Structures are given as C-alpha cells and as structure tokens.
Amino acid sequence: MSELEDLYQEIILDHYRSPRNRAPGLAGEDAHVHHSNPLCGDEMDLRVRIRDGVLDGLAFDGEGCSISQASASAMSVAVLGRPVDDVLELVEQFRLMMHGEAPDRADDLGDGMVFEGVARFPVRVKCALLGWMALRDAVDTFRRGEEANDVTHEGDHE
C-alpha cells in the first residue's frame, strides 16, 4: 500500500479531518467564486477578503474528496496574510508542482508541499488544484473590480 500511502499522507488526512478556514461565509468578503469539477462532482465555494493588497481573509466550503478539501485547507494556511501578488506566485508554484516541477519556494508553500506526490496521480491533480485555481480566480475577479462576483469555472482542464 505504499503508493496509496504516498497519496494519502498523514498530514493530508489531518487537513481533511480538521480543515482550516473552512466556513460557509466570510465577514467583509470582497469576492466569492464557485468552482466545480464536473467530472468528479466536486464543488467549491471560495471567499476572499483583500485589504491594502493583502489577502486578509479566506473561507472555503463545498464538497469534495479528501485531496481537494485538504489541499484547500493547506493552501489557506499558506496564503493568508500575504500580499496578493505573492499569493498568485505561490498559486503558480503549486500549479507547476502538480505538473512535476520542483517549487523554488517550498518553505512558503508550507503543508502544500505534501501534495507533491499527487503529481504522479494524474486524475487527482485536478482535485489538488481545485482550491488553488479557485483562489487565483477569486483574486482575478476582485482585480477586475467585481466586488461580489460569482464565477463558475471548469476545474477539469485548468
């Protein structure tokens, strides 16, 4: 069962069982996106609050497999409190990692690093990315000046 244990490391299971920043709403939310992965039936609501260019608040909610939920939880810890440009850079680092590239900023990705092994499971890559892609989209949405926006995004083929 070593392959499987590789996929489901203890840290991942922990984030799944005790998700951080999982909530159905966010006080003072600036943007809200809804992402779904139609092929797995995963759904994610992600809300962000941005103050003076810093990601000040984040809440995710939804239904999905352990990988998608744990990844969003680990992400929330890694990105909260960072300038949004920095957040976008981390998102990109994570995305590339899912395509097999070793990230430069491993430390900053925090628990996000434990998803490195997911790259070897192509069908699960989209699960791991769901929250990160939603976050990128939420920032974009905010930047487009759409304060309270609702975007449905295809999570399958990023």
Next chain:
Amino acid sequence: MSELEDLYQEIILDHYRSPRNRAPGLAGEDAHVHHSNPLCGDEMDLRVRIRDGVLDGLAFDGEGCSISQASASAMSVAVLGRPVDDVLELVEQFRLMMHGEAPDRADDLGDGMVFEGVARFPVRVKCALLGWMALRDAVDTFRRGEEANDVTHEGDHE
C-alpha cells in the same frame, strides 16, 4: 482468367456491343422511368408501351457498364410481346436468380440465363438487375394509372 470469363461470357459481350431495343424514345410510350445506380454512376431510361395487357414495346437507353447494358438488352428480347403479368413473373425469376436461386422458367428467360454467373459477384448483381428493376417499376407506374411518369429509383439496395 476463368472467373472473369465467367462474368463476361461471349453472349454478354455481344449484347453489350450490339444492344437490342436500345433507343432514346419509344413511339406511343405509356410509361417512362429513369433508374440510376448512384454508387456506380449508372443511369437508365426505360420506356414501355402496353396494349391490351401485353408488353407491346420497350426501349432502354442510358449509360452503364457492360453488365447493366447487356442485361437490359437480353431482357428486352425475353419480355417483349408477353402479357405484363408474365413479364412481372420473369422479372421475379431473374431477381431470384441473382440471389442464387435456380429459375423454373430458364427457357423463357432466354439470353437472360447467361447472367446466372453474376450472382457470384455481389457488386455486379445490382448492375445486372438495373434494367429488370426499371421494367418492374415501369409496369407498376403504368398500373398506378400514371401514363407518362418519371420515377427516380434507387438501384443500389433493390
């Protein structure tokens, strides 16, 4: 070359080279049908004159391979002067022969019998049948009371 000689017997080539009752028109024509075999590009115009229930005149014209032209020529000799019911019976005998059944009225089919071997060449069966199917259709057309009718008929899948 025996298979091929089987297909192209001397009598067939003779009908092809010197077709009987091939003409672009028919005096006193009662019905005129146009049949085509879209898959080979064969075209046939067939005209009949029917008097007192007897096939009194027939002319065919068109373009097609040696089998279709020779078969129509041999047919014209076999059927001219016969009561139309008898004509239809011969048409059916020929059709069944093309599907491998030995005909009861071999003598009455006349030169039509030399096409018996065509049954072994599935793609050529529709060529051999073209004139006969046109004739059946011409009689039907006449019987429907459509004196001068022009019917386009699919020759491929009889």
Next chain:
Amino acid sequence: MTFDVATLRKEFPTLQREVGGRRLVYLDSAATSQTPEVVLAAMERYYRYSRSNVHRGVYRLAEEATDAYEGARTAIARLVGADPRGVVFTKNATEACNLIAYGWVRRQLGPGDALLCTVMEHHANMVPFQHAAQDRGFEMRYVPVTEDGQLDLDAAAQLVADGRVRFAAFTHVSNMLGTINDVPRIAALVRAANPDAIVHVDGTQAVPHLPVDLAALGADSYALTGHKMFGPTGIGALVADPALLERMEPFLTGGDMIRDVTLAGATWNDVPHRFEAGTPPIAEAAGLAAAVTFLEELGTERVRAHEVALGETFLAALRATDGVEVHGPHDMAQRGGAISFSLEGVHPHDVGAVLDDRGVCVRVGHHCCKPLMREMGVNATVRASLHVYNDEDDLEPLLEGLSAARRMFAGSGRA
C-alpha cells in the same frame, strides 16, 4: 453460477492483467465492457486481410469489407428483433440519441408540443432533447423518480394526459440506479394519450445484459453502444422502425447517404444508408458482429440469470456492510447489475483510489446523471457494475477495500 466464469475470463485479455501484484477485479462494465478475443480477431481479420473501403469498391477486398460491415447490421437486427433496414450505425449511443433528436424531434416538435423525458436519464438521452427544446420552443416534461429508484408512473400518466406529448425518451435500464423500466407499460401509457407519439428508448445498459425484443417492448427507436456489449469503441446504433426512418430528415450529410447531388441540392439514399454519411466504422462493425455472436452464444437469458444471481450476492453483502447505502431498487427482479452506493464518511473519489490500489476498478462520480444525483441529494456515488466475467471472487476484494477506506478516513466526520 450459470457460467464457468474462470474459463470465460480467459477470453478477456485485460482481465489477465495484474495490478500491483493483485489480480485485476473489473467492476466497471457499465462504463465499458471488456473485449473478448473473438472480437479482436474479427477486427484483425479486416485490418490484416481485407483492409479497404466499403460500398463503392468493385474489387474483392472491398466486397469482403462490405460483407463484414453489412453483416453487423444483420447481426444487430437479429439480436434485438428488428428489421436490418432499421439499423443505423453511429459512433456511439450518444450520437444515436442525437440522430433522432435532429432527424425527428427538431423537425417535428415546436411551440405547444411536449417531450416526455425522465429524471433518471443519462445525459445522452436528455441533453439532446433539452437543446432541441431551447431552439424549437417545445416543452420538456420529466417523469420523477420514487424513493426506491423507480419511475413514478402515476406522475407519468398525468404528464401525458393533455395529449401534447409527441415524443417520449426514457431509458430501458438506468446506468446509475440499475432500475429496469417497464418499457411496454410506459410506451402504452404514452400512446394512450397520443397514438402518434414516438417512443424512443435508451437501450445502452440493456442490450449487453438482457434479452431484448423491440416489438415486445413497443419501442419505435432504440439506442445502443458497441463498447458496453463486448464490442469495440467507435460504434453504436439507432435501431428504429424503417417507416420512422423514412419520415426522418437526414442529419449528418455527405458521401454515401445521397442518391444524387447537384449544385442545387441533394436527394437522399434509401434508409438506413441515408443516415450513414462518410466512411463508416468498418473494423468496428466487424468487431461488433463478433460481439453479437459472442453474446448469442452465451445466451442473453443466461447472461441475465448470471447477473441476477451474482447481483443478489453483491447487494446482500453491500447492504450488510457498515456505512454502505445502496441506491436504487434492492430486488434483482427489478434491476440490473450496476450497483451504486455511498460509503459513510468517505468521498467516492477516495473510495475509488483505495480500491484502485487493490486492483479493484469501480466508477465514482455523477455517472452522467446530474439531474438524478441532484434529486437524490448526492454529488457523487461509487458504482460497482457486473458482467459475465465477474463472480463471487470479485466481492471480497471490493468489501476489503471499502473497509480499508473507512479505516483510513475514519474520524473525519464528513461525507
């Protein structure tokens, strides 16, 4: 067991595979079946011996190819009790449903008309009609599903009562719930309200598993797909009453389906050729004909009997497993061998991954039945589906995987 499954399995190359040192346990035949050697051999025969195009060739290879292709038409007609002139080959069941949606529904239905569909349809038998309804302005009506996964026929009777339903589309067997619908009864109910209504049935999940006789079913048109019935990918069929095909407008147009073409327009070939534009799936037809023979030699009655017996074993074991909730009817008399279930506290995706690690192949997700899933209040399920090469040996690895999954994700307190 009705078959000697161990022997039968040898016919299926992929089933000989090992995954991580374990025997492959294939429980995903509702997505696609395995392919037996005889089907592969029939395709090879075409590619290695008669490789050519059909219909228009005057040489031997082309005749052989045409015979193989047209032989598949006869085979399908024989299998479902239809006229070969009513068998139109498509690329899959989805195209078959689209064919009738474009060829009949879009040409016939408009404002004031209604189309009867059901909540349990696969997207293939729903979206083409929704799309047509949007463009043509007719009304979609959906037969609801009862608690126990059956079509609500009382509701159906009310939905057709005003006589405006001119077309009904529903599945013979549900790919998600397993439910076998009472096709003759629904067809009768539709026609009682409107004798001219066309009844289109999605037979995709039925043909591989049950004896099918179109006349007895009372279906005007019936969709099937090759890859779920031991056949190759790339081929399906719409089997319809030739008289209905005669009344349909061509859909895909181009070569082979025409009688004549001028710059001013085209006239159409006879049915069924009118609906087969371009080079058809020739190798696939050769393979499908072999698949039909394979199914006939097994005997569709025996296939069904095997599935009922094995399905009972699986259903009983799953229902007795802690945390498992089986969706759809629980009585095999009313259902086929596609068994959907939820495992408490574990997302289906995670169940699938744990099972995959043990060489057990199941499908997880919405099974292309999103409206049904929404109705049932689930986002995704696990589906284990059976076929002739499955037997009781396949149950234990499934159950062990489920309990491993529960252990692994225990304590999450979430579904």
Next chain:
Amino acid sequence: MTFDVATLRKEFPTLQREVGGRRLVYLDSAATSQTPEVVLAAMERYYRYSRSNVHRGVYRLAEEATDAYEGARTAIARLVGADPRGVVFTKNATEACNLIAYGWVRRQLGPGDALLCTVMEHHANMVPFQHAAQDRGFEMRYVPVTEDGQLDLDAAAQLVADGRVRFAAFTHVSNMLGTINDVPRIAALVRAANPDAIVHVDGTQAVPHLPVDLAALGADSYALTGHKMFGPTGIGALVADPALLERMEPFLTGGDMIRDVTLAGATWNDVPHRFEAGTPPIAEAAGLAAAVTFLEELGTERVRAHEVALGETFLAALRATDGVEVHGPHDMAQRGGAISFSLEGVHPHDVGAVLDDRGVCVRVGHHCCKPLMREMGVNATVRASLHVYNDEDDLEPLLEGLSAARRMFAGSGRA
C-alpha cells in the same frame, strides 16, 4: 525512389495477400489507406491491457486509456501545427464538416449571407452546407473548375466581391482530380472581401500526403480522417482555431461535453471537449496517434517527394497509353497521387472488374463528386491512387489490365 518500398510494404499486412495467385496491387489509397503493424499494435495495447473508458475513471486502466486518447490529440496538433485545444475528434472527416456546418454555419448564416464552396468538392464538404442553406436561407456560391482541373480564382474573386461571403469551404487536395489548391491564396482572397469570413478547408486528401501547417495555410478550420492516413476507421478530426470553437454552438450533446446539467438545461464544458459527446473512439485514437508517429518517421516531405516521383511515372505511362484520358492537372507540382482517367470504349465498372481479376485494386465511379463529374461530362471514372507503399512495380499490372480490358470490350463502339 525515396523509400525502400519493398521493406516498407512488409509493415502492411494486407499487402502481403495474394489474389488469384498474384501479388495484391493496391491503388486505392485515396479511398482508404492500408494500416501498418504499429497502428494495429497500438490498438491491441489498449484492448489487451488498458481496456476501460476515458476521462471519468480514477483507476489505473482508465488513466492509461485517457493518456492514449489525449495523446492522439497532441499528436494531431503537432502534425498539422495546431493548438491541441483546437483538435476535436469526430468519427470521420464527414462528421468534421458537419460539425462546423451545424456549430457555426447554421447558427451564423441566414438570408442575405453567402457561403463559398467549389464545384470540385467531395460531397462531404458540400452537402452539409447545401442542407444548411436550404434550412437557413443563405446563398451557396460555387467556384468553377477550369479545363485543366484547377479552381478558377478569377471567378472566385468575383464571387466574393460583394462581401456577403461569410464562410468558405473548399478542399486542400481534390480526391477526384488530384489538384492541390492554393489554400493561402484562396483564404486571402476570401478575407480581402470580408475580413471576418471563416475559411474551412477539407484536408482529408492532404494530411496523408503532404506537409501541412495550418498557420501557413491560413485555415480557420480543417477536416481530416484517420483511415486515409494509415490510421483506423472510426476516427477523424476537425482541427480549428480554439477561439472559433469557443464561438461555436455545441452540436452532438450528451455526456462529457457538459459542465453541468439540470432539468432546466445544460452548460457546456471547455473546448474541445464541448464537441465530443459520449464515449469517444478510444482504441481508434490510440491507433491514430501511432499513425501520426509513423507518418512523422517517414517524414511528410519525403512522402510528398516519393509521390511526386512515382506520380510522374504513372502519369507519363498512362498518358502514353492508347485510349486513356487523364483528368486533372498533368504536372505533379500541381497535384497529388490520385489519378482519375477514362478508358475509351470501356465503362469504368468493367475496367475495375478486369483489374480486380488481376489483383489490381482501383476505385471506379463518381468518387462522391457528382457535381464535378457532371461538369466534366462523365458519369464515372477509374481512379488509381498512390501512397508510400506503391512503386513502379505497380504500374505494369495496371497497364496490362487496361489493355486486357480494351481487348475484351473492343468493338462495342461505346464508352
């Protein structure tokens, strides 16, 4: 000779066949090409090792199948210089032409608009647009063909002059005349009159024989078919600018092409998936990817060079043969290796039969180009078409057969 043809031939199983004691001489590649061992092996690998459905599986087999399928998309994109997101798999080239006819033409063109087609089109690239024109009330305009089998570009310029042509459909290489059209020039001419016009090219007869680069051609959309390019039956593609695909309405609807479905309607998946409804041709895609690699390893430049050299030999010999009239351009610089001709005094069907008896496979008939045939005043022609496995050894059996046919039907005094 650019290739060692004798060695290459060994890769093609059907070419090893004998007919009536003679070596098979296959001169019908414009109808369908032979299939090399590597393509059959790729399909076997799928059927024997990874048999499963794509996209929705979480288990290994399904991942392998998905990789094989998506790998074909990358391969096709690479071959014709396109974005993989612009590659839509269809069942054949005919469906590819219908896809753009339904997805764009029928949604965009109406009364007052015009569509530019040509007299030399295969029915596949003409009838779908005629059919749309009938339903939608736009005008069809046809570029005529000159005496020597070329498109009349002066006439084309006049046909587009009023700026009402919003869509142009024409072939890259004619399957009947062999003519290679000057795609960039026609595309430029169309766009000069209407910068927003969409240029759709039928590349069916080009991709197997020439280097193709969509950007250089200036085509917005391009149709191809697997079975003529060493690939299997049952697969083709529309390769288009992804931005054009984005603007197209879905055509076939059902599973996989949706983002979400409710009873009220569906939303669509991203391109290209939006246009691929239902289970795709998986084994066929695996085979097609291998066919692309095979073609790339031969080198499309070398394939073209081989065909030019061999075509010159065939053309010269045929033109020197008594009673033979070759249709289409006589200069290989302007044409491909599909050579249509008439034999004086002998109907093409009879020519085909005499050749078949000698193991020579040619196509006879209208080649799905009825309007062109009518224009040329012929009902049917004989077509000998070349590919990489042909060489000069194939010429003699053809010529001998033609002279046998003339001897046999001599004296009939009719054509």
